[in-house]
Amino acid sequence: MRQPCIIGVSDAKINEKGCTSQDSSVLSIQKDCAIEALDKAGLNFKDIDGLAVAGLWGMPGPGVMQPNVLTEYLGISYPKWLDGTNTGGSAFIFHLQHAFQAIKNNVCNNVLILYGSTQKSNKERNFLDRPAIFSSQFDMIAGLPSPVGAYALAAQRHIHKFGSNKETLAEIAVAARNWAKLNPNAYKKDNLTIDDVINSQPICSPLNKLDCCLVTDGGGAIVLSHTDRKSDFKNDPIFIKGFGETSSHSSINYMEDMSRLDVAIKSSEDAYKMSKMSPKDIDFAMIYDSFTITVLMSLEALGFCEIGEGKDFVKNGNLGPNGSFPINTNGGGLSYCHPGMYSIFTMIEACRQLWGQCGDRQLKKNLTNVLCHGTGGVLSSAATTILSKESS
Amino acid sequence: MFNLFIDKDSRVFWEGAKKNRLMLQKSKNNGNFFLYSVGHSNVAADHEFEWVEASGNGKIYSYTVSYIPGGSKYYLDKTPYIIGSILLEENVRIMSNIITDDIKSVEIGKKVKVYFKKLSDEIVFPCFKLV
Structure with missing residues (x-):
């Protein structure tokens, strides 16, 4: 039985300024990541007949057309399958599951998922001149900073409803930093305390600067193949046991309940059902941490704790290197890197943990099943996948 | 200053605001209200609708005090200011600003009333004040 699997990954090196090397471009970053991931997989570019890509770059004017570029x-050479799904930062987990279906159904054989960004080097993150358009026209006329203001509205509502507080959110930032200290490629590695987070610059209440993800360059690649060519692989194949994806809104004001991440409830329900698993079968999780509140709401929605009980779950460094529920061992978007669209890095780190390639941050316990979850837009879209050493 | 793209689904809202009227869309099929998108409003995309004037009464669903400018250069010298998601009596949420001299008085659930604020020659924005 032909089983799609991940066989190679790579992430771009970033320097002490959070940038990729000075002469790199958004395309060369992706080429370098692809070369490294293919080499680790034991494949060549000529083997690739499927390509998925999302990013903040593209051809101005006629449309972004990233797959063509x-x-x-x-x-x-004439790929049989292309995916340019762009649901925000969650997109790469959408790509993974679409690639799974394409490979499983013999549409194509070997897929590259690619991402690159030079947003830090090129100072591309300016939000004050963008057109006020579609449903977000009201948000922009109201002066809502995007995306942080949208996440702040959800955080305020969550705090109001469930009694979580700034310490709750700070726990998540500190756990991420403590993991980043163990990752040589992480951008932020200096010591961080709960008080540092709470006393950092206010951005949009209740979120402070250190509740927000980094702004860096970066890139990554994932290579998928299938078990018919297992003899070629350099790594043990990592299987995709389940997945789910959905979307809800574009402007935060159209989110059904700002205190509850319904898209993640739905996407993870589908992933658990397909894999015949429940949260207790998950050995560790990689959860897109665009902001601290994103993690808090995701933990609840993914079923690792009850809705509203995240505040107790994250206490006492529970998510960090000495905690009982480690997440985001690379340091996450909060402390490792955040080039704009992050979910590809959740899967890259999950694979490295399953392969035992994580050095000082390698989890000590036996790992079989890892859940990766991506959020896109302003809590808008969600994709969950469960990766495993065991085939289906 | 503002780079507002008014379109078919928002023109009546912005024209209404200039006349100090807060306009919403109302489904002719089931009487539910919405503004711009029908997502999570219990209105289907193929319902016929009409524009109606809202009461202007609502309460704070959520809010944030912004210490950085967002959306437009207009806000560069306005920080801190308050953005609120207001749940109107008609069961529609609207993104707006809460106008107050006392930031600490703003809380989720408090009642608010519409207050039309002129932002530029072209734009009057329905903002809200605590009742």
């Missing part, structure tokens, strides 16, 4: 730039 990369097919040409990398010389991929």
